[in-house]
Amino acid sequence: MNQTTRSPLLLRTRGMAAEIAARLRVMIDEGELPPGARIDEKELSAAFDVSKTPLREALKVLTSEGRVTHRQYIGYRVAEIDxxxxxxxxxxxxxxxxxxxxxxxxxxxxxxxxxxxxxxxxxxxxxxxxxxxxxxxxxxxxxxxxxxxxxxxxxxxxxxxxxxxxxxxxxxxxxxxxxxxxxxxxxxxxxxxxxxxxxxxxxxxxxxxxxxxxxxxxxxxxxxxxxxxxxxxxxxxxxx
The missing domain is CATH 1.20.120.530 (GntR ligand-binding domain-like)
Incomplete structure (x- = not known):
């Protein structure tokens, strides 16, 4: 499969990830997901009706922003507030x-x-x-x-x-x-x-x-x- 063939799928995934990140950002910023809360990937995937791939891409974005933390074998949590x-x-x-x-x-x-x-x-x-x-x-x-x-x-x-x-x-x-x-x-x-x-x-x-x-x-x-x-x-x- 060449790069041209892969690009549309990649763009769709990134587009979904951006939308999911925006929705999660609001949920975190407005307290629906409080500081320290565990992020249940299975539950969110079902709620957003998406696979885990774009969800995890969104979580990586939120991790880079400091809103979410990630630890191996433990998973994602909403970041605590300093x-x-x-x-x-x-x-x-x-x-x-x-x-x-x-x-x-x-x-x-x-x-x-x-x-x-x-x-x-x-x-x-x-x-x-x-x-x-x-x-x-x-x-x-x-x-x-x-x-x-x-x-x-x-x-x-x-x-x-x-x-x-x-x-x-x-x-x-x-x-x-x-x-x-x-x-x-x-x-x-x-x-x-x-x-x-x-x-x-x-x-x-x-x-x-x-x-x-x-x-x-x-x-x-x-x-x-x-x-x-x-x-x-x-x-x-x-x-x-």
Whole structure:
């Protein structure tokens, strides 16, 4: 069989692998496959209706991205999250949220506030309907819209990069029902501060929301790991 004959099959396999990788990436990033979870190849092959060949190609891609780990004779698992790196990233985000809030006091336009309010209403509808994944996606979009409205492209780019680093951790912690309700309430306060003409409280409210989110994300991840004494958790909470 010559190379020309092999190429179509190879391309089809690679195309399937890319699609599977994209679907698994979402499942991992949004918490459906939590950190440390074993990846059952047989189960996923059946769920995606594919053979193990494109599935394993997809898993290799996710391994190279750091989302998945592989050990011989053990198989694939969703990669654990580096908590020290997560704490450091959240610390940066707290500062960026505060800075954005300060810039927004003078720069945000009425049309931008209206667009954020419209997105917020859609998010509230998802919360009331129990659509957790859709709520989480809208939540992320709203945060980026708020920072973008500060009209500082460097700030917006750095914020987007750091948020992508904590996205998987936020998704893993997204199943906590109590925090979900608290987060929705905090977003109401953010919107109210945005709609206020002076926006005096906006920097503080944005920072507090960021800190509360970080605290809960870390608490959920450490409880899931079950390897952190309460004292260590408390120290991490103080640090953020």
């Amino acid at each position: 908590l020290d790196d997560l704490v450091a990233t959240f610390e940066m985000l707290h500062g960026l949220e505060t800075m954005a809030g300060e810039l927004l006091q003078q720069r945000v336009t009425n049309s931008q506030v209206s667009a954020i309010a419209a997105k917020h209403r859609r998010m509230v509808e998802c919360h009331e309907a129990g659509k957790r994944v859709e709520y989480f996606r809208l939540n992320q979009q709203i945060h980026q819209m708020i920072v973008d409205a500060a009209a500082n492209p460097v700030l917006a780019a750095i914020y987007s990069t750091l948020m992508s680093k904590v996205h998987r951790a936020r998704g893993a912690a997204n199943a906590d029902t109590l925090r979900w309700a608290e987060s929705a309430s905090e977003h109401e306060a953010i919107l109210a501060a945005l709609e206020d003409a002076e926006r005096r409280d906006l920097p503080r409210i944005l920072r507090e929301h960021s800190e509360n989110t970080a605290r809960e994300v870390l608490a959920v991840l450490m409880r899931a790991r079950g390897d952190a004494p309460a004292g260590d958790l408390a120290r991490k909470e103080v640090s953020i």
